[in-house]
Amino acid sequence: MSEKFKTAPEDLEATTSHSSGFSRFASLFGGPGVWIGPRIAPLPAYLKSDLSESEESSEAILNRQLASEDGTSIQYRTCSWQKTAALLFSEYICxxxxxxxxxxxxxxxxxxxxxxxxxxALVLYTSLVLWEFCLRHPEVRDVCDIGQMLFWGKEWAWWATAVMFVLNNTFIQALHVLVGAEYLNTMTESDKIGGCRTVEFGVVVTVICLIGSLPRTFSMMSKLGTASAIFTFISVLLATIFAGIQDKPAGYTAALGSPLVTAIPVKGTTFVNGMSAFLNISYTFIGQITLPSFIAEMRDPREFPKSLWACTIAEIIVFSIVGGVIYAYTGNQYVTAPAFGSLDDLYKKVSFSFMIPTLIFLGCLYASVTARFVFFRTFRNSVHLHSHTVVGWGSWTGILLVTWIFAFIISQVIPFFSSLLSVMSSLFDSWFGFIFWGVAYLRMRSVDEQAGRKRNGIVATLSTALNIAIIIMGAFFLSVGTYASVQGIVDSFNAGTVHGVFSCKSNGI
Structure with a gap:
């Protein structure tokens, strides 16, 4: 690294309240002026045995990680902030x-x-809290390490986080298997396919995604992610244009009339539907579960906020325009999820086709994050981690295979798009989008105070209140949100609006 990390100074009184404007700027936008506070947890045993007391700073740990990869065949800390931005775009522009x-x-x-x-705004704020936490603990490779640290090093916290982490990623993989089958069914709706077409298409998508998951570094994945984000942008742009130029939305009837657009919820909107819609929006933004893994492969993690700000601004613009314009032209009567179903057949197939790279890549990205979680713990300090060995590649492929088999099964058990989004959002985003980072903020401010770092009283009070509110919001997601999601699934099955599990019927849109 060209510049040394700026770690917590010995004279903390001289740096109270981020006294310099540059430091405040760095705390929001990153860079070499970032002030890195003290740890909330002791060094793990595997690191402490290799480091002297003078080498236990964040700077020393990071530099040792970089040095350990010099000359190895497979290097992990290679991402610039631009490559990390590409990963974020590919994850969120989806x-x-x-x-x-x-x-x-x-x-x-x-x-x-x-x-x-x-x-x-909430996701941006909590992501900055997460980034600060990772700077203080550069050995963190994924959210499971963070979960154990946040809850006072308890082993049960690690296991609970690990289960949720793997399930969340597998659900997202399942979503992409499901929608991949939807795409193939949409494109071949008029063709006769022998056997159980939807299940068969699910198998095809699963195999393709397994192959796409094989690259072992995020540096390589970021190149694929850039292409994925570009194709996704073209896809949603075409869908938005087509929604505006088509004569009438798909499914139009004189009885239903012209598209009806409302500024506020229509009378009779149920709590379950409203919560499901809110969870759909939240799910699209909440992706903090992967951020520790991305930061762990940055050569200079101080630059991460640049990636984060670029992606957040793009998200707000794209999501609002695409959502608002397509809704304006399809209305309450004809809108579908995903919205490709509201387009004429030709328009639908053209715009949906540009989504193919994302259907494959994003599931691959989450599969790769899960595989890293298992692989790095299994082969820590092993030759298989940084070298091309039969055992290393065989294990990596085997881990991916298991995750994709489970993803395929989930895609056949919950075979509808919006409800699968809502379930994932309520069960997992409550923790990884809100609760974890509210607790992380409170823990970090506590150790700062113990170290003698003073903060502005009003700012400290308001910040604490905000983070307590974030924790409460996460609890609301987990309880009420899960109820609404499950009830929505039950209602859909009872109404007969969706196919059963492992259905052979086409799920094309």
Missing amino acids: LAIMSFPWSYSVLGLVPGLILTVVVA
């Missing part, structure tokens, strides 16, 4: 954008747009 028109139709256009901005 298929879930096409659920925004449906969410706006349920919530009303005005509340929908307001919630879009509010959720984006």
